[in-house]
Amino acid sequence: xxxxxxxxxxxxxxxASTSLARADGxxxxxxxxxxxxxxxxxxxxxxxxxxxTITDYDSNDxxxxxxxxxxxxxxxxxxxxxxxxxxxxxxxxQETDPGKMENFKNVAPxxxxxxxxxxxxxxxxxxxxxxxxxxxxxxxKGPSDSWGIIFNTPxxxxxxxNVVPEMNDVIFAAIKYVxxxxxxxxxxxxxxxxxxxxxxxxxxxxxxxxxxxxMGAGDFKATSDWNGSALRQRLANPxxxxxxxKEGFGLWSDNVVVLKExxxxxxxxxxxxxIMDPENAAGLxxxxxxxxxxTGSDKYMPADMKDAQEVVIPEADKAHAELQLMxxxxxxxxxxxxxxxxxx
Amino acid sequence: MASAxxxxxxxxxxxxxxxxxxxxxALLVIFFAATGPLLxxxxxxxxxxxxxxxxxxxxxxxxWIAVFMERxxxxxxxxxxxxxxxxxxxxxxxxxxxxxxxxxxxxxTAYFMATRSEKTxxxxxxxxTIPFWTNLLIRTFAVLQIIRNEGLINTVLLKxxxxxxxxxxxxxxxxxxxxxxxxxxxxxxxPIYASMEKLDFRLVEAGYDLYATRFQVLRRIIFPLVKPGVxxxxxxxxxxxxxxxxxxxVLGGGKNMMLSNLIELQFGQGRxxxxxxxxxxxxxxxxxxxxxxxxxNAGRSEVRHG
Numbered sequence: 001x002x003x004x005x006x007x008x009x010x011x012x013x014x015x016a017s018t019s020l021a022r023a024d025g026x027x028x029x030x031x032x033x034x035x036x037x038x039x040x041x042x043x044x045x046x047x048x049x050x051x052x053t054i055t056d057y058d059s060n061d062x063x064x065x066x067x068x069x070x071x072x073x074x075x076x077x078x079x080x081x082x083x084x085x086x087x088x089x090x091x092x093x094q095e096t097d098p099g100k101m102e103n104f105k106n107v108a109p110x111x112x113x114x115x116x117x118x119x120x121x122x123x124x125x126x127x128x129x130x131x132x133x134x135x136x137x138x139x140x141k142g143p144s145d146s147w148g149i150i151f152n153t154p155x156x157x158x159x160x161x162n163v164v165p166e167m168n169d170v171i172f173a174a175i176k177y178v179x180x181x182x183x184x185x186x187x188x189x190x191x192x193x194x195x196x197x198x199x200x201x202x203x204x205x206x207x208x209x210x211x212x213x214x215m216g217a218g219d220f221k222a223t224s225d226w227n228g229s230a231l232r233q234r235l236a237n238p239x240x241x242x243x244x245x246k247e248g249f250g251l252w253s254d255n256v257v258v259l260k261e262x263x264x265x266x267x268x269x270x271x272x273x274x275i276m277d278p279e280n281a282a283g284l285x286x287x288x289x290x291x292x293x294x295t296g297s298d299k300y301m302p303a304d305m306k307d308a309q310e311v312v313i314p315e316a317d318k319a320h321a322e323l324q325l326m327x328x329x330x331x332x333x334x335x336x337x338x339x340x341x342x343x344x
Numbered sequence: 345m346a347s348a349x350x351x352x353x354x355x356x357x358x359x360x361x362x363x364x365x366x367x368x369x370a371l372l373v374i375f376f377a378a379t380g381p382l383l384x385x386x387x388x389x390x391x392x393x394x395x396x397x398x399x400x401x402x403x404x405x406x407x408w409i410a411v412f413m414e415r416x417x418x419x420x421x422x423x424x425x426x427x428x429x430x431x432x433x434x435x436x437x438x439x440x441x442x443x444x445x446x447x448x449x450x451x452x453t454a455y456f457m458a459t460r461s462e463k464t465x466x467x468x469x470x471x472x473t474i475p476f477w478t479n480l481l482i483r484t485f486a487v488l489q490i491i492r493n494e495g496l497i498n499t500v501l502l503k504x505x506x507x508x509x510x511x512x513x514x515x516x517x518x519x520x521x522x523x524x525x526x527x528x529x530x531x532x533x534x535p536i537y538a539s540m541e542k543l544d545f546r547l548v549e550a551g552y553d554l555y556a557t558r559f560q561v562l563r564r565i566i567f568p569l570v571k572p573g574v575x576x577x578x579x580x581x582x583x584x585x586x587x588x589x590x591x592x593x594v595l596g597g598g599k600n601m602m603l604s605n606l607i608e609l610q611f612g613q614g615r616x617x618x619x620x621x622x623x624x625x626x627x628x629x630x631x632x633x634x635x636x637x638x639x640x641n642a643g644r645s646e647v648r649h650g
Contacts, residue, residue, distance in 0.1 A: 206597025
């Protein structure tokens with residue numbers, strides 16, 4: 001879920017394009033960087049005569065910390081599913097009841113009643129994705145549909161593997177690899193997780209986020225990564241492939257919520273409804289390169305995404321997908337300790 | 345006479361009071377801007393972590409215990425926090441090596457600059473400051489472009505047939521050191537040059553006249569006289585190098601944590617703000633102790649030379 005690059009330029013461009021027309025209202029969006037389609041925003045602005053401003057963040061923790069401080073002036077944020085329960089518990093977002101909105105009928109049934117927001121009382125799906133393994137098949141041609149690429153690296157890839165340092169994703173993958181359940185407190189499993197990680201690390205070359213560029217330049221030959229990032233890598237180099245690990249892989253979804261302190265609640269609701277429209281959802285996907293949860297949007301998807309196996313999970317792999325959850329604080333503490341030991 | 349003296353004294357007193365009063369706003373701002381955030385960090389280090397980041401207003405020494413001791417997650421025994429010690433030592437070692445490397449490169453550079461003619465000296469000084477015109481991140485990425493597998497060095501060596509496969513420089517300790525030395529070199533050169541410029545080179549000539557060898561001149565005359573510059577330069581390099589964040593993660597690949605990464609982890613995914621605060625204070629204490637030891641040591645040897 002790393003969209004680190006700034007979209008400040010996009011924000012500025014939007015400002016410039018909209019300042020001429022007098023808007024009836026405003027909408028302030030707080031979203032991950034390089035994640036919001038300028039075309040879709042323009043369409044929203046024109047349809048409702050609303051002036052949209054976008055501000056970036058680079059991680060769920062940053063967004064949560066900032067909104068918790070209050071007085072941000074934002075109306076909308078886009079937290080990941082693992083964080084949505086925290087936003088609800090901490091009273092940061094309001095019930096806008098998207099489940100009753102006009103376009104809600106378009107939401108795919110499997111996403112209409114998610115565990116993190118039963119009945120969709122707060123959230124509207126923005127993007128979905130998976131965390132899997134990316135391999136440059138010029139460097140390694142063996143079977144790659146396993147976390148073993150990362151945790152038991154084949155000789156051809158030793159010293160050429162990168163791991164994206166997202167703590168929860170890495171530990172989730174390692175737990176799956178040793179055959180445990182996510183958020184487990186079973187010490188025997190966690191011990192195996194730690195030993196697996198510590199033993200695997202010498203075969204890794206780096207732990208960083210900048211995978212698109214480094215896979216492209218050949219600094220890495222394999223990496224753990226998000227599917228949208230993998231798609232961009234394959235479009236640049238056809239030898240690069242995305243694999244769904246058979247031990248189980250994480251599914252994530254980012255969701256549009258309306259802040260309690262929002263000043264433009266009505267516009268925010270309009271926006272929630274607006275992005276559940278198939279054409280608009282496809283427009284968002286065309287920009288951020290991730291799938292969406294809107295049925296009928298595939299009609300409007302760009303050609304290079306329609307059948308992309310990074311975006312459309314193959315039927316055979318679907319059984320191994322599992323929605324990543326937020327672990328309780330005491331489990332999180334164990335994770336941090338394992339993580340510190342791994343990176344020490 | 346007496347009254348005139350009193351008047352003068354009174355005027356002086358008023359003058360002093362006036363000066364204090366006029367500088368009070370600036371002094372207050374500096375005082376609170378310097379101590380305020382530090383105080384918050386100190387207070388936070390004694391609180392309980394909130395469940396999802398932030399702190400709970402409940403006293404707890406846990407964070408400070410966790411800086412030094414760790415409870416094994418598997419057999420529950422309490423032992424020295426080996427992971428923290430390893431990370432602290434890695435950062436300190438890197439800072440020391442960076443200081444030595446920049447000193448080894450910076451001292452001759454400063455000497456070269458100081459021995460040029462008045463006019464060209466300014467040009468050299470100007471050239472040294474050029475790296476400051478660009479952002480640290482950009483300079484680091486420039487180093488990355490040079491040393492990566494498909495970068496300048498490897499491409500040239502491959503073309504010349506000197507090597508048959510690219511040398512892995514990026515993501516090694518060498519890469520970190522090259523980057524650090526490059527980034528911090530100007531901070532070493534400038535203070536040394538400042539003292540070297542004031543050096544009376546007639547003393548050097550006198551040394552040679554008295555049959556001192558080149559090494560003796562360097563050790564007994566030049567070095568003692570430019571020592572304040574060397575100390576200032578070393579401090580200017582050591583402290584930021586200890587907290588270096590960008591260079592080690594970009595060139596080292598982020599596999600091994602530095603102090604700054606460890607602290608960042610606590611405020612981000614680790615959600616343990618008190619531990620992050622305690623670690624920050626611990627780093628400050630280390631820097632202060634190192635500085636005091638250094639300055640004291642330097643002061644003492646100064647006396648011996650005098």
